[in-house]
Amino acid sequence: MKRINQYKKMFNVEKDINLKELKKSYRNLVKEWHPDKFQDGDPKKEEAEVMSRQIIDGYHFLVSIAPETKEAQLDEYTETITNTGFQDFDHKGRVLEVTFTDGKTYEYFGVDVKIFKKLINADNRYRFAKRNIFTSYLYRKSKKDLQEA
Structure with missing residues (x-):
């Protein structure tokens, strides 16, 4: 932020x-x-x-x-968060970077440590993120993904 x-x-x-x-x-x-x-x-x-x-x-x-x-990118984003799973994720400061199995990477801003710990400890991390992170935080398509395309 x-x-x-x-x-x-x-x-x-x-x-x-x-x-x-x-x-x-x-x-x-x-x-x-x-x-x-x-x-x-x-x-x-x-x-x-x-x-x-x-x-x-x-x-x-x-x-x-x-x-x-x-x-403009909403359809692509919706497709990614509904039809693919996590490949990897990283949390630095208040930014959560999520790489999906389709190769796209998104950054979510304002994700504090408390929410990140809940994500780590969730039984189903993807379901937790879908309910609590993907639609609740400001996001952007990461430069990593843009450079690969």
């Missing part, structure tokens, strides 16, 4: 992500922080390189969790 809030703040996004406004904000930030805008030897050039990478990462991240993107 911290990462989401950080990126929303960077792009001046209040609540819901509007892709058209996000793109406009992204373009303005890229123009402002593009490394080629600064001369060699300028200390701001290194800062601009770091900022431009953060801007690009933040843009792709926010696009992946935008309601329009999730709506």
Whole structure:
């Protein structure tokens, strides 16, 4: 959640992500922080390189969790969570990364340790996740899966 809030703040996004406004904000930030805008030897050039990478990462991240993107991928997501099982899962911080048997990977944000422990101790982990995680938490298709495709 911290990462989401950080990126929303960077792009001046209040609540819901509007892709058209996000793109406009992204373009303005890229123009402002593009490394080629600064001369060699300028200390701001290194800062601009770091900022431009953060801007690009933040843009792709926010696009992946935008309601329009999730709506466009809803059929694929529903197919995955209803017809495939777990292959692997990993929990870091408050992010649960689930890899399904069809090869798709999704990240679920805000999953605390208490819920993760319940998942680990559940008699049927897949059923627990289907009832308590898949539809309850903000998710996005992971970059790992996108790179493999």
